[in-house]
Amino acid sequence: MNRPFLLFSAFFCCLLFQQPIFGQDLQLLGTYQTGIFDDGGAEIPSYDPGTQRLFLTNGANKTVDVLDLSDPSQPTLLFSFDVDGVLPGAEITSIATQAGLVAVTAEDEDGNGNVVFFDTNLDSNPTDAKAIVPVGSLPDMLIFTPDGTKVLVANEGEPDDDGTDPEGSVSIIRVSDFSTTTVDFKKFNDQRAALVAKGVRIFEYAESVAQDLEPEGIAVSPDGTQALVALQENNAVAVIDIAAEQALDILPLGYKDHSSGQPHLDLYEFDEPALDEEQGILFGGLSGLFFEGDNGSGRYQFITVPDRGPNGNPTDVTDAEGNELTVRPFLIPDYQAQIIRFEVDTHSGKVKVLEKIDLTRANGTPISGLPNIPGVDEVPAQPVAAPADFTDADGNYFKLLEYDAFGADLEGIVVNPGDGTYWMVDEYRPAIYHFGTDGKLIDRIVPEGTAALAGEAEGTFGNETLPEAYNNRRRNRGFEAMALDTDQSILYAFIQTPLSNPDRATGNASTVIRVIGINPATGEPVSEYVYLLEKPAFRTGNVDKMGDAVYDPATKRFYTIERDSGAEPTNKKFIFEIDLTGATNILGTTLSEATSGKTLESLTAEELKAEGITPIFKRKVLNLPSIGYLPSDKPEGLALLPNGKLAVLNDNDFGLEGPALATVGLGIISFDKKLNALDISDRDNAINITSWPTLGMYQPDGVASFVANGATYYVTANEGDAREYDFYEEEERVGDENYMLDPIAFPDAETLKMEENLGRLDATLENGDIDGDGDYDRIFSYGARSFTIWDAYGNLVYDSGDDFEKITADALPDFFNSTNDEAEFDSRSDAKGPEPEGVAVGMVNRKMYAFIGLERVGGIMMYDISNPKQPKFVAYVNNRNFEVDQELPEAGDLAPEGLLFISAEDSPTGSPLLVVANEVSGSTSVYSVEAPPAVTKFILVDAKTDQDIKELTDGETIVLADLPSHQLNVRAEVVGQTQSIIFKLNEQNFQPQNAAPYALFGDDDGDYDDDGTVFLPGSFSLMATPYTGRTGQGMMGTPLNIDFEIIESNTIVDIAARTEDFSILVDAVIKADLAAALSSPGPFTVFAPTNAAFEKLLTALGIDDITELDKQLLTDVLLYHVVAGQVLSIDLSDGLTAETLLGAPVEFSVNGMIKVNEATVGPADIMASNGVIHVIDEVLLPKSMVTQFILVNAETDQDIMLLEDGKELKLAELPTTKLNVRADVAGLVTSVVFKLNDRTFQTQNATPFALFSDRDGDYKEGELPVGSHTLMATPYTSRSATGLPGTALSISFTVTDEMAMSASPVPAYQQVRLQLANERESIRSFVLMNKQGMPYQMENTTPAQGIDIDLSSYQPGIYLIKVVTDRGSYLKRIVKE
Secondary structure: OOOOEEOOOHHHHHOOOOOOOOOOEEEEEEEEEOOOOOOOOOOOEEEEOOOOEEEEEEOOOOEEEEEEOOOOOOOEEEEEEOOOOOOOOOEEEEEEEEOOEEEEEEEOOOOOEEEEEEEOOOOOOOOOOOEEEEOOOOEEEEEEOOOOOEEEEEEOOOOOOOOOOOOOEEEEEEOOOOEEEEEOOHHHHHHHHHHHHHOOOOOOOOOOHHHHOOEEEEEEOOOOOEEEEEEHHHOEEEEEEOOOOEEEEEEEOOEEEOOOEEEEEEEEEOOOOOOEOOOOEOOOOEEEEEEEEEOOOOEEEEEEEEOOOOEOOOEEEEEOOOOEEEEEEEOOOOOEOEEEEEEEEOOOOOEEEEEEEEOEOOOOOEOEOOOOOOOOOOEEEEEEOOOOOEEEOOOOEEEEOOOOOOOOOEEEEEEOOOOOOEEEEEOOOOEEEEEOOOOEEEEEEEEOOHHHHOOOOOOOOOEEEEOHHHHHOOOOOOEEEEEEEOOOOEEEEEEOOOOOOOOHHHHHHOOEEEEEEEOOOOOOEEEEEEEEOOOOOOOOOOOOEEEEEEEEOOOOEEEEEEEOOOOOOOOOEEEEEEEOOOOOOOOOOHHHHOOOOOOHHHOOHHHHHHOOOOOOEEEEEEEHHHHOOOOOOEEEEEEEOHHHOEEEEEEOHHHOOOHHHOOOEEEEEEEEEEEOOEOOOOOOOOEEOEOOOOEEEOOOOOEEEEEEOOEEEEEEEOOOOOOEEOOEEOEEEOOOOOOOEOOOOOOOHHHHOOHHHHHOOEEEOOOOOOOOOOOEOOOEEEOOOOEEEEEOOOOEEEEOOOHHHHHHHHHOOOOOOOOOOOOOOOOOOOOOOOOEEEEEEEEEOOEEEEEEEEOOOOOEEEEEOOOOOOOEEEEEEOOOOOOOOOOOHHHOOOOEEEEEEEOOOOOOOOOOEEEEEEOOOOEEEEEEEEOOOEEEEEEEEEOOOOEEEEEEOOOEEEEHHHOOOOOEEEEEEEEOOOOEEEEEEOOEEOOOEOOOOEEOOOEEOOEEOOOOOOOOOEEEEEEEEEEOOHHHOOOEOEOEEEEEEEEOOOOHHHHHHOOHHHHHHHHHHHHOOOHHHHHOOOOEEEEEEOHHHHHHHHHHHOOOOHHHOOHHHHHHHHHOOEEEOOOOHHHOOOOOEEEEOOOOEEEEEEEOEEEEOOEEEOOOOEEEOOEEEEEEOOOOOOOOEEEEEEEEEOOOOEEEEEEOOOEEEEHHHOOOOOEEEEEEEEOOOOEEEEEEOOEEOOOEOOOOEEOOOEEOOEEOOEOOOOEEEEEEEEEEEEHHHEEEEOEOEEEEEEEEOOOOEEEEOOOEOOEEEEEEOOOOOOEEEEEEEEOOOOEEEEEEEEEEOEEEEEOOOOOOEEEEEEEEEOOOEEEEEEEEO
16 A cells, blocks of 8 residues: 655655664564563563573563573573562563673562562572662663663552652662662752742652652663663653762753754854954853845845953952952953944854944943943953052952943844834943844933932943842843843843852852743833743853843744853853743742842742742753854854844953854754654544654653763653553643643634544643643644753753654655554554653664664664764564564564663674564564775784784874884774775785785785785875775775874973973973983983973073073972983872982872872873873972071171071170171072061172172171161072072061160260270260151261260151261160150
């Protein structure tokens, strides 16, 4: 019979899906038949490679069938066993094997869940078990961790028909002692409303979240740290931390939009000149996006707004009075706000800026990006070179900038369709701006009380119509997004981050985003709604920000961006479709206006529900990083294009966050590359795969994990399932009279409800009534009829769209969407279609494949998932015979249930196998998995002896001096059916090799030829491509491509010379004449600073080139990086020291990372022929410091004493008053600068370093007068106080001579008498000074023991008198009254 095909795309008019590509296929080897029809005769398979036994659960007989799989073409039943001998009356539900153990889940006669463990070499009807471990209610699936140390069990906990509902849980069994921990979900009980808002289905009848969640499938990450648990009916997955034995999060899977398709990204990058080359400020900072129109020929025109201009991170500074505060650096203070109009040519890929409109106040005053209100907003400052208002800890200066009352940090933008004027929002106040077409300000709308914050008159900062609570925005986190509802003429502004209402801690914990709607004509608010952030607990970054929003007049809904911080593929930067239908307008309510006590932001989703507040409905459309949009961290512009396309634009922070985040990229997202179409009716007598306005719930059953490019991914088979009990049934057909469609959401409801359209589709009654009015605003159907790949954080990275129905329609047009127990056409289109259920993954010939079983129509889908974002369909294999009675064995396999991949390493044949257990036919089939051949590795061969030398790997360096011979060949190792290999060396093709061993230069039955070619030093690129036919004919397999290098020798100097990041180090070694020494046999251990490390040092030294350093200094620094002997990273321990060739030690710390002194090591252990290199990120410098001061007798050059902080020098007790002070040093010190009482003495450039200088140790005398003194000495690595400063030493001390000289009277009046105590000492002169040391009177006197000084002509006050004697000098403080 022939069936009509309706609405197929042109692409599928020439379907190639039936033809396996590159020889990839599944070949049936053998089948085991139980003879049991439609009673679960074969369900879950598991294989033990040690015994080559295949274990199969047989639900009909309540046994495990044990098959001999040593010959996969004849799987033979050895025996069957049940667990009655150890657990009477128990029913087996699932099975898993690993490391000689077989684990069976069983529910005993009392309804308790258990896992029974046996050895895999057990006999039939075992009466002894290794262990019986109680687990949770209704254990379903179980799985071993990859290392076999633990078993995870999904305890489904379904309710009984009487309504008794046990909790779902996951049991973790430790195999070492069979102890167990039950991971429950009770911690989510108080998050019910939040989970529902995110899209997790929690049924109304459920008493708690923990009772409603029903774990089914489990996948363990390949590293064994994490488990993803399918919560099928909840349309969600749980994330389990296996080591911590706790549930981390419940992640909603979202909905598949069957009216659209899978997202496809095209990225167009801006190429505009930098704003400031010297400061490294690039074009960008774009926030907000509006689509203006199609200029024809694929040219789209947009407008956008940069934000407040380039600015640095908040910086802690100190002002002139010593007050500490934080400033925001503005790098271009006079930056003016503007609108940028640009065009993208989707054909050429070029982005062209068309116009820039500067924004001003109404009087023409430019609007800057500076904040508005002192004391409320951030403190604006400009980095400057000279001392200014502020200084940071690093000595950088900042100048205080003026505030701008109308300054704007602009974000969203829309155009008023009536007059072309511009509406924007900003983050500062928050504020809404209205500009004319000429860029002049028409109005600025701010919260009530804004002017009062500054003590100014209302209107100073704009028209105060917004609620006062918005003043509690987190600093610079005001409005971020805006959208204009052109149907209702309401302008909506979205707060970026929850308000700090009543405080910052509340805002940080909140998920509440406020959406305010205003009347554009008046500026008055008309509505306010609650939008709940996704904010998952399991994440790489905190989802706490909005990005932008746009209104879609076709659907009367909005799109929003919601994002975290970070630029990794696993980050979360979602686009949601949101619907205000049914959301509660809270404008003017007590909660909306509250700024203390119970505020809107202080409420959880559960508490909001209790207050009668319904948040905005959200549906996740996509995650931007998952589709490849990662030009930077911040997607902040969103626009709607024709045909439902979306455009997104990023803020690159003007390139200030580094090159990796500097790109400005416009992403255009289309949804028509791979459709989500489906055949939805079993009554249209046709294959009608087309788009329908329904949302498919993924609801996976099977789930598996794999690794690609070092990242973990999960594959799900999206079966779908409805709940049906005696007390509850959720399923209803769309066409039934009880299922009423909302007339606004579905204006064509009558047509849709016809049987040939949506009328026959099974939909849920549990979800879809968004506004609670009794009709359905969304249609939710069961299953996605696809398989999906998710990353480790639950982000969707690929979905197969409508592949399955299109493939099966092409392969089985007469039995399309047949059910599994009858051969009927189109009998399952209304209910989950082909119904993918089981999934397995496995590596075949270096490629990862996914195998998905279709439970209804039957057969296995095979996809190459090596690139998780772009899987390739490989084959569809279905051995079902639709032409015979389906109960006969000749009907083949019906209803694939459990799929098991057996790797080549574990396979009895040495080739990979796929085992498929079929629930309805009761049969189990074994397939060989055939994939194209692959080159797995290259072996370097000595062509002289025909002996293998070593494996040749990508990026390797081959040292000729280390090889046994220079006559070389390379052999390619292969897997899979291979007839020939073509080699390519440095883009030159070599003659095809048609027999093994496959050698680059050929061979004669293993007698390798070097073909006269000798590998010379140089760089090489080698590729080998296998083929299934001779001489490069037949199907091409998976090539292997490596790059390697051949060098003569491999000393430390050789490695440094050919490593680009060591170029400065090489220059230093050459100048220091150390190249020859470091090329000697050694061995040496070298800590090699990178170029960045040296550049940091050069900047600190104030020089441009390493060769400018003094040669001896440079030599000393380099020798401090070299340790004699070979020290590997494994030899290092915390606190270990090693002596360098300089003689000074280095110290290691080992705590997660390795450090030498303060430098971080990495990578380590770069092996050289004469030692080892460890890369470090800092240049090591010997610790230089002044260790102590020594008082020296300048007459005899002998040390007198250690001069310590707080020391009192009694001159009367010293052998002389002719003194000097020496600074003793440690480390690399070439010069020392002394300061005495803040006066800088000349710099000392040679040892000994003396305060009053010396000549080769002949100390010069200096003066230490009576009184208090402060002495500081600072060491430097180079002469004349250049190079790096070391650790200074500063002390305070006093010089006294208690009996030396007295003054009387005290206080003095008309005169004062100064009298020496020592009769042998005479006064020779004196100087009278003010207290600042300015001389008033200087006299030489006749030598005498005492003198009188006339003070009658001087005003009362404090004076200093310095007296010089024949023995020294004295300073006396005098008070005259």
